[in-house]
Amino acid sequence: xxxxxxxxxxxxxxxxxxxGGQLVPLHKVSFVNLTLPASLLSVxxxxxxxAKLSLVQSTKESSTASTNDRAAVFSGENLHQIDTNGKxxxxxxxxxxxxxxxxxxxxQQRGCVIWITxxxxxxxxxxxxxxxxxxYSRGKLAYILDGDNVWHGLNRDLSFEAEDRAxxxxxxxxxxxxxxxxxxxxxxxxISPYRKDRDACRSLLPEGDFIEVFMNVPLQICEAxxxxxxxxLARAGKINGVYPPWLLYLKIGFTGIDDPYExxxxxxxxxPQKGNNCASPCExxxxxxxxxxEKGYLQA
Amino acid sequence: MSTMGNSTNIFWQESPVGKLERQKLLNQKGCVVWITxxxxxxxxxxxxxxxxxxxTRGKLSYILDGDNVRHGLNKDLGFKAEDRTxxxxxxxxxxxxxxxxxxxxxxxxISPYRKDRDACRAMLPDAFIEVFMNMPLALCEExxxxxxxxLARAGKIKGFTGIDDPYExxxxxxxxxPRWxxxFQFKSCNVYRHYYHQLR
Numbered sequence: 001x002x003x004x005x006x007x008x009x010x011x012x013x014x015x016x017x018x019x020g021g022q023l024v025p026l027h028k029v030s031f032v033n034l035t036l037p038a039s040l041l042s043v044x045x046x047x048x049x050x051a052k053l054s055l056v057q058s059t060k061e062s063s064t065a066s067t068n069d070r071a072a073v074f075s076g077e078n079l080h081q082i083d084t085n086g087k088x089x090x091x092x093x094x095x096x097x098x099x100x101x102x103x104x105x106x107x108q109q110r111g112c113v114i115w116i117t118x119x120x121x122x123x124x125x126x127x128x129x130x131x132x133x134x135x136y137s138r139g140k141l142a143y144i145l146d147g148d149n150v151w152h153g154l155n156r157d158l159s160f161e162a163e164d165r166a167x168x169x170x171x172x173x174x175x176x177x178x179x180x181x182x183x184x185x186x187x188x189x190x191i192s193p194y195r196k197d198r199d200a201c202r203s204l205l206p207e208g209d210f211i212e213v214f215m216n217v218p219l220q221i222c223e224a225x226x227x228x229x230x231x232x233l234a235r236a237g238k239i240n241g242v243y244p245p246w247l248l249y250l251k252i253g254f255t256g257i258d259d260p261y262e263x264x265x266x267x268x269x270x271x272p273q274k275g276n277n278c279a280s281p282c283e284x285x286x287x288x289x290x291x292x293x294e295k296g297y298l299q300a
Numbered sequence: 301m302s303t304m305g306n307s308t309n310i311f312w313q314e315s316p317v318g319k320l321e322r323q324k325l326l327n328q329k330g331c332v333v334w335i336t337x338x339x340x341x342x343x344x345x346x347x348x349x350x351x352x353x354x355x356t357r358g359k360l361s362y363i364l365d366g367d368n369v370r371h372g373l374n375k376d377l378g379f380k381a382e383d384r385t386x387x388x389x390x391x392x393x394x395x396x397x398x399x400x401x402x403x404x405x406x407x408x409x410i411s412p413y414r415k416d417r418d419a420c421r422a423m424l425p426d427a428f429i430e431v432f433m434n435m436p437l438a439l440c441e442e443x444x445x446x447x448x449x450x451l452a453r454a455g456k457i458k459g460f461t462g463i464d465d466p467y468e469x470x471x472x473x474x475x476x477x478p479r480w481x482x483x484f485q486f487k488s489c490n491v492y493r494h495y496y497h498q499l500r
Contacts, residue, residue, distance in 0.1 A: 106360055129316055136317045141325060143401040153423075154393040157386075174373035175394055182362040184401060204372070 104183050109140045110297045111180035113173075113205060114288065116189045117198060118215030119261055120230055121222035123281060127215065127271070127288075128189040130281035134289055135185060140298060142185040145172055166197055173201030180209055185297065195262040208295065212267035213288060322402035328359050330399035332392075332424055335408045336417060336470065337433030338462045339448055340440035346433065347408040354404055362398055364391055366409030379459055385416050392420030399427050412461045414468040430473035437462050 104110050114131065116124045128144045135142040150172055151158075158164040169192050179186035192198050202210040223231040264270075269291055272279045292298050323329055333350065335343045347363045354361045369391055370377065377383040388411050398405035411417050421428045440462065441449040452460035459465045 106355070106358070132317045136321060136325065139325065141322065141402070142317070143322075143397070145397070153396065154390060171373060171390075175397065177372065178362070178364070178394065179398075179401070182398070182403060183360075184403075 104300045107141055107183045108298075108300050109183065109185060110209075110300070111183040112185055112209045112211055112292075112297050113176040113180050113201075114185065114187045114211045114213060115176070115192070115198065115201065116187065116213045116215060117192045117264065117267075118217060119219060119222045120191060121225045121227055122215035122217040123284075124189040124191075124215050126281040127213070127284050128187045130285035131187055131288055134282070134285045138289075138298065140185060141183075142187055143179055145176055145179075145186060145188045146190075150175075166194070169194075169197040169201065173204055176201070177204045180205060185292070191261070193261045195264065198264065211269070211288075211291070212264050213269045213271060214264045214267045215272075216263065216270050217272070319400055319402070326360055326402045328402065328404065329427070330402040331404055331427035331429060332395040332399050332420070333404065333406045333429045333431060334395075334411070334417065334420065335406065335431045335433060336411045336473075337435060338437060338440045338467055339410055339460075340443045340445050341433035341435035343408040343410075343433050346431070347406045350406055359404060360402070361404040361406055364395055364398075364405060364407045364409075366391070366407075366411070369394075369409075381413075384413065388413075388416040388420060392423055395420070396423050399424060410461050410467070412465065412467045414470065417470065430470050432470045432473045434469070 116127055118124050125146060128146065132142045132144055154175065155168050155171055158168050169190065172188055172190055176186045176188045198212065226232060269288060271284050271287060273287065335346055337343050344365055347365060351361045351363055374387050374390055377387050388409065391407055391409060395405040395407050417430065421430065444450060448457060448460065449463065451457045452463040461467050
């Protein structure tokens with residue numbers, strides 16, 4: 001078992017398979033440079049205790065990391081453990097020579113994930129489109145991962161059964177992470193009803209890069225809008241007194257359904273803002289834009 | 301309503317900012333460069349070199365490395381045939397998303413089965429550039445950068461491509477024939493030239 005223990009501000013590394021050592025951290029992050037031995041079978045990043053691990057893809061981010069074909073560089077805070085468990089063995093992490101910093105300079109923005117969650121009909125897709133348009137008009141590159149779009153491609157093999165619902169969110173989270181890593185502002189617009197699934201996606205990204213936006217629109221208003229006619233179907237759609245799986249997935253909060261929508265407890269933005277239920281998607285998008293500007297995501 | 305796959309009542313969402321707008325913003329066309337070949341044939345190294353080359357020309361790219369993706373999106377997959385197929389399918393779908401976003405997505409995977417690579421090509425008929433790292437097995441094994449051939453020969457890894465699992469070379473692709481003395485920058489320039497003439 002390989003263990004990399006981290007106590008801020010320094011990291012120590014102990015393992016029979018690695019040559020580690022004490023390194024002074026740069027700025028807010030601590031990192032360890034592991035020279036990989038030829039006999040290394042696999043490396044896998046795992047984090048506990050809310051540790052954030054991220055791959056340093058460009059060694060320009062760190063002035064003391066060495067660069068050779070046998071080295072992998074990891075950066076993060078509160079690094080806890082790297083282990084060799086998992087389905088895929090014999091996998092070695094490859095460093096890329098063009099890192100995140102370069103892409104940020106090219107795009108003049110910082111990659112992040114805007115995760116829009118809420119009931120069906122709460123306005124997620126409208127906000128996603130309005131936000132995308134607003135960012136484009138400012139010369140920023142954004143891309144929407146809409147729950148519906150992803151169903152036609154990446155997740156077309158999944159059903160509405162419980163385990164597939166979690167897998168749907170997991171895959172969207174992983175893809176959103178890749179987009180953020182590429183410097184793109186990735187807008188994920190997904191009902192994502194379970195708190196633990198959303199939190200699992202949050203943990204994939206460095207702190208601050210996962211921006212959870214909760215469309216807090218009451219069920220009655222969602223149902224009154226019913227843009228896709230799904231609530232009407234749901235009301236009429238019981239089969240033998242039981243709701244079919246796909247309706248459960250909608251998480252429309254009907255009384256008697258066991259798994260209601262779990263609203264976020266600590267999201268970055270809750271919309272629409274209090275007392276302003278009539279705000280248009282464009283107005284709401286501007287609130288998100290202000291947040292992004294304030295946090296520095298719209299500059300390199 | 302769409303009735304594709306297991307899901308009904310799924311609606312395709314139209315976004316006002318589309319592929320053309322993103323192309324205009326980035327001044328490039330999105331595509332997928334799919335680098336295939338045996339382990340140790342130089343795929344990852346070419347991917348990095350190509351990415352760097354594109355960057356110096358002001359083009360935005362992103363690498364989907366087979367090993368890296370298996371740490372995240374595909375961490376639930378192993379190396380059985382059906383898992384390999386699913387691995388390639390998912391990478392192909394993600395690469396398609398990146399291409400739609402306007403990026404040059406460089407996918408670097410062994411991807412040993414022709415039908416899996418062809419399935420990815422079918423997702424992107426006009427924007428798929430297949431690059432075959434045609435390095436002989438003997439040379440790959442001699443390099444053995446991750447020590448995997450040694451383990452495979454010792455029987456410690458089963459189903460290793462090239463040793464006891466087949467690699468099916470592409471029939472129609474942009475071929476590069478790396479030799480030891482050829483600098484990777486030259487090869488990535490070849491790929492860039494091909495891309496530039498096909499897709500500008």
